[in-house]
Every structure is written in structure tokens, then in C-alpha cells.
Amino acid sequence: MSSFTDRRAAPDAQSDGAAPEFDAIIIGAGVTGLYQLYRLRELGFSVQVFEDASGVGGTWYWNRYPGARFDSESYSYAYSFSKELLEEWDWKEHFSGQPENERYLNYVADKFDLRRHVQFNARVASAIYDEHDKRWEVHIEDGRRSRGRFLVTAVGILSAHYLPPFEGLDTFQGSWCHTGRWPKEGMDLAGKRVGVVGTGASAVQLIPEIVDEVGQLTVFQRTANYCAPLRNSRIDDEWQRRIKAAYPEIFRKCSETPGAFVHQFDPRSAWDVSEEERLSQYEALWAEPGFKKWLANFYDIMMPGAANEDYARFVRDKIRARVHDPEVAELLVPKDHPFGSKRLPLESGYYDVFNRDNVLLVDVRTAPIARVTPAGLQTAAAEYELDVIIFATGFDAVTGPLNRINIIGESGLALKDKYADGPRSYMGIQSAGFPNLFTINSASVGNFVRGSESIVEWVTDCIAYMREHEYIRIQPTPQAEDGWREHVIEASQNILRSQANSWFVGANIPGKPRMLLTSPDSAPVMRARRAEVAANGYEGFTMD
Numbered sequence: 330m331s332s333f334t335d336r337r338a339a340p341d342a343q344s345d346g347a348a349p350e351f352d353a354i355i356i357g358a359g360v361t362g363l364y365q366l367y368r369l370r371e372l373g374f375s376v377q378v379f380e381d382a383s384g385v386g387g388t389w390y391w392n393r394y395p396g397a398r399f400d401s402e403s404y405s406y407a408y409s410f411s412k413e414l415l416e417e418w419d420w421k422e423h424f425s426g427q428p429e430n431e432r433y434l435n436y437v438a439d440k441f442d443l444r445r446h447v448q449f450n451a452r453v454a455s456a457i458y459d460e461h462d463k464r465w466e467v468h469i470e471d472g473r474r475s476r477g478r479f480l481v482t483a484v485g486i487l488s489a490h491y492l493p494p495f496e497g498l499d500t501f502q503g504s505w506c507h508t509g510r511w512p513k514e515g516m517d518l519a520g521k522r523v524g525v526v527g528t529g530a531s532a533v534q535l536i537p538e539i540v541d542e543v544g545q546l547t548v549f550q551r552t553a554n555y556c557a558p559l560r561n562s563r564i565d566d567e568w569q570r571r572i573k574a575a576y577p578e579i580f581r582k583c584s585e586t587p588g589a590f591v592h593q594f595d596p597r598s599a600w601d602v603s604e605e606e607r608l609s610q611y612e613a614l615w616a617e618p619g620f621k622k623w624l625a626n627f628y629d630i631m632m633p634g635a636a637n638e639d640y641a642r643f644v645r646d647k648i649r650a651r652v653h654d655p656e657v658a659e660l661l662v663p664k665d666h667p668f669g670s671k672r673l674p675l676e677s678g679y680y681d682v683f684n685r686d687n688v689l690l691v692d693v694r695t696a697p698i699a700r701v702t703p704a705g706l707q708t709a710a711a712e713y714e715l716d717v718i719i720f721a722t723g724f725d726a727v728t729g730p731l732n733r734i735n736i737i738g739e740s741g742l743a744l745k746d747k748y749a750d751g752p753r754s755y756m757g758i759q760s761a762g763f764p765n766l767f768t769i770n771s772a773s774v775g776n777f778v779r780g781s782e783s784i785v786e787w788v789t790d791c792i793a794y795m796r797e798h799e800y801i802r803i804q805p806t807p808q809a810e811d812g813w814r815e816h817v818i819e820a821s822q823n824i825l826r827s828q829a830n831s832w833f834v835g836a837n838i839p840g841k842p843r844m845l846l847t848s849p850d851s852a853p854v855m856r857a858r859r860a861e862v863a864a865n866g867y868e869g870f871t872m873d
């Protein structure tokens with residue numbers, strides 16, 4: 330089968346100093362990178378994957394903190410491309426934990442013999458476009474190099490972990506880590522005075538898991554979050570049979586919903602029904618597992634406005650009912666952003682933790698963390714002595730992992746400079762001046778596996794189309810890119826995801842320009858848009 334490389338340098342050429350050549354280089358062996366590798370290899374392309382970690386899994390490799398798990402139904406997060414895989418793999422829990430998720434991705438890598446195309450412990454330092462040869466040259470921190478006609482960044486959207494630049498961390502006498510870089514050998518927390526900074530989805534999963542093990546737990550909260558009960562359970566044999574029989578239906582449902590989750594909004598407005606019926610629906614959904622209470626509720630709850638605030642009141646009361654001390658409860662009740670404007674953390678015993686004698690909630694909104702001291706954390710009000718600090722402080726989302734690689738396109742243009750005022754791309758997939766670079770991490774919407782599968786398939790079809798028509802270069806037109814940026818800015822004004830200071834808009838990182846980092850459109854709209862672009866001969870892109 331013909332490919333794009335002319336084999337001037339065979340894949341084993343490193344020994345004589347020349348960089349090995351591939352049709353495509355993929356950065357990242359997580360959910361997206363593995364599938365992109367599978368697809369391109371299926372079409373006969375030569376592919377090299379570089380992965381920073383020592384194993385596959387991406388998010389599910391790094392986030393091995395206690396309690397890390399899917400917050401949407403495990404079976405909706407499965408790859409859909411292989412019936413055999415769907416038949417073989419038994420999810421053990423409705424919301425599967427990190428160890429099982431990592432096992433699943435390892436199983437996929439082995440089943441499809443993907444591992445031999447991956448170089449592990451290979452952190453990409455730079456990717457430089459060679460305009461003369463029209464190839465990307467990728468440099469690994471340890472000096473390894475490879476060249477590829479295409480470069481696909483499957484680097485995830487929440488992979489560049491963010492550690493606030495607290496002074497004094499190097500003086501801390503205890504141990505510390507970030508949830509997104511939890512050590513493989515674990516953290517020794519037994520009987521220790523442990524501090525957790527942050528109360529986002531990671532902390533909300535972690536805190537109830539460690540509370541029994543630690544001596545004293547101090548939670549440093551800047552912004553209270555709306556959290557809802559996960560209600561996880563084991564999958565028994567009968568459920569297993571039902572899931573397997575229902576896969577086509579599960580994937581069909583996911584393909585029709587805005588965020589590619591299995592839940593469909595109630596088409597009624599919250600005001601179409603009586604107050605009694607409204608409350609009864611809120612309660613019924615609250616008793617259900619997973620995101621139903623968020624994504625199967627009255628449609629206008631997920632729009633800024635009165636219905637959203639009505640539901641926010643309901644959730645605030647649910648929080649108050651769980652926490653015994655009214656002052657602590659009020660601290661845990663969010664009042665400064667609308668419900669659903671941040672990703673809803675799903676909890677398993679989170680609020681109950683604050684009823685325990687060995688747990689202290691510290692408000693670092695009114696008295697911010699000033700510095701790390703040798704003995705612990707100093708806020709504007711007091712010093713807290715700690716043996717361990719866990720930073721659950723989130724991620725420099727979407728653009729962060731790209732900006733941490735020195736990506737240089739045509740005429741020496743650096744992607745991070747081009748992105749200085751927020752992302753500039755066409756549909757999140759490509760950026761003008763960076764030919765054959767597919768930033769697929771930026772294009773996903775909602776349920777990550779469902780979203781990324783369709784993008785990977787689009788990119789694969791695009792590369793196959795180029796081979797068929799003997800094109801060697803693709804990039805968006807500046808006009809298409811400008812149009813997309815205007816669309817993102819305009820369409821994101823009135824959606825819920827833009828209303829809070831969260832990673833959705835880059836507002837969790839000091840100095841990061843505020844802009845919606847993913848598409849403002851629903852998953853079906855994005856899929857249809859991409860399909861139309863392809864059907865029109867990749868309209869908005871130039872190929873030569």
C-alpha cells in the first residue's frame with residue numbers, strides 16, 4: 330500500500346543519525362492517541378506514537394489518586410469500533426474506577442497490538458515544521474527524533490496539571506503531590522495530617538476515599554461547588570447481559586445528545602409543569618445514578634435563567650441537609666456561579682466527610698493561601714501544620730498541553746504565540762500556518778470517548794482522501810479560521826459553560842485569556858459541520 334513517506338530514512342534509521350520517517354506521528358497514547366493509531370495503521374500508514382508516561386492510558390494513567398473514576402456510565406465510555414472488544418470486556422462497575430480503566434486501555438493496546446508503535450517515557454519537547462521537506466520533525470527531551478508527514482496531538486484536554494506558584498513549596502518538610510500526577514507507588518497518608526487544596530471534581534472524588542486513612546484532614550476551599558450523588562454500584566451478570574445487548578442503542582443515544590452522554594434532556598421547560606411536579610422530578614432524578622439529574626432534567630435548567638436558579642436552590646438545600654454544622658454547610662453551598670456552569674462533580678460521601686471530627690474546612694476565599702511553609706500552609710489568617718499536601722488544583726486545559734510543547738509552524742511561527750489571545754483554529758482541528766498538524770485534543774465536545782472517536786475518524790478520512798488525491802499538505806484558510814473564532818466568541822456568550830471562572834474558559838489559570846476552549850456547539854452539530862466540510866471537498870481548508 331502506498332504511503333506518504335519515501336523511506337529515505339527507514340523507521341530504524343536512528344542508529345546512523347538520520348531521524349526515522351513515518352507517515353504520521355501521534356503525541357499521546359491515551360484514549361484518543363490509541364484509536365488514532367489503530368485507524369491510521371488500518372489504512373496502511375506508518376505511525377509512531379510518543380508517550381510521556383511509561384504506559385498507555387493518558388488521563389487514566391496519570392490520575393491514579395484514590396477515588397478517581399468515570400463520572401459517566403462506564404459502557405458509554407467504551408470504544409465502539411470493535412464488536413469483539415465490546416463483547417469481551419466486562420465493566421465491573423457502572424462508574425468504573427481508575428485501575429479498571431487503565432486495565433481496559435492496556436487490554437485494547439494488547440488486543441490490537443498497538444504497543445509496538447509506541448515509544449514510552451518519550452516526552453516531546455518540540456515539533457518543528459520543515460518547510461522544505463514538508464514534514465514535521467519531532468524532538469524528544471532525551472534527544473530522540475522522528476519525522477512525519479502528519480502530526481496529530483492526542484495530548485488530552487485535561488493533562489497539563491496546574492500547580493499554583495505558591496512560594497516556599499521547596500521548603501516544605503513533608504511530602505506533596507498533584508492529583509493529576511499521583512505517584513504510581515502511592516502516597517503514605519496513614520495517620521498523617523493531610524491538606525487538600527482545591528474542591529473541584531478531583532478533590533471531591535479523593536477526599537471521601539482518604540478520610541478513613543488519614544489522621545487529620547484539612548480541606549482548603551476557595552470556591553464551593555455544586556456536587557451531586559454518584560450512586561455507583563457493581564454490575565451484576567444480568568446487567569452485563571443487558572449492557573452488551575444494548576450497545577448499539579447506547580451509542581445511538583449518545584450520538585443524539587448535545588454532550589454525547591446517554592442522557593437526553595426533558596424537552597419540557599421547568600415552568601411547563603406545576604411546582605409539585607417540578608419538585609417531584611428533581612427528587613426522582615436526584616435518586617438516580619450519574620449525570621441524570623444534570624442532563625436528563627428540564628432543558629432550560631441548563632440555560633442561564635430562572636429555571637437554572639430554581640434548580641440551584643434545590644441543590645443548595647440538598648447540601649445543607651447533609652452537613653450538620655450550619656456554618657460549615659453555608660461555606661459548602663455555592664452562591665457565586667450558576668448550577669452547571671462548571672463541570673458537575675459527582676460525589677460518594679463528600680459532604681458527610683465534613684461532619685467528622687478529624688476534618689476541617691478552611692475558607693481560602695476570605696483568607697487566601699499566602700505561602701507554603703516548612704511545616705505546612707500559611708493563609709492570610711493562620712498557619713496549618715501538615716505532613717502531606719495534595720494539590721487538587723486542576724489543569725491548564727486544552728491549550729496547556731499544546732503550549733508546553735514548542736510547536737513551530739511555517740515561517741518560524743510558534744503555536745503558543747499564535748494562541749496568545751486564546752485558541753486560533755478551524756473547528757479546533759487545525760490552525761493556519763501549521764500544515765498537517767491535527768490538534769484533535771482541542772476539538773472534543775462532552776463525553777470524551779464518544780467525541781474523540783468521531784474526530785479521529787474525520788482526521789483519518791481526511792488523510793486517506795489526501796493520499797487518494799495525491800495531496801501532501803492541508804491547512805485551514807485564514808478566513809475559515811477567523812470565522813470559527815468569531816463564531817466561538819459569539820456563540821459562547823450566552824451558554825452556561827461561559828458563566829463561571831472555570832477551565833472551560835481558561836479562567837482557572839491566572840493570566841490565561843478568557844475564551845471558551847472547546848466548541849460552543851453540541852456534539853451532533855459539530856459532527857454534521859465536519860461531515861459537511863468533508864463532503865464539500867474539505868471546504869475551508871487548502872490542500873496542495
Ligand code: NAP
Nearest residue numbers: 398399400493527528529530531532551552672721722723
Ligand atoms: P478544577 O475543577 O479546576 O478544580 C481545581 C480546584 O483547585 C478548584 O477548587 C480551585 O478553586 C482550586 N484552586 C486552584 N488554584 C487555587 C489557589 N491558588 N488557591 C486555592 N485554591 C485553588 O480541577 P479538577 O478537580 O482536577 O477537575 C478538572 C476537570 O477534570 C473537571 O472539571 C472534569 O472535567 C475533569 N475530571 C473528571 C473526573 C471524572 O470523574 N471523570 C474527575 C476529576 C476531574 P477555584 O474553583 O476557586 O478556582
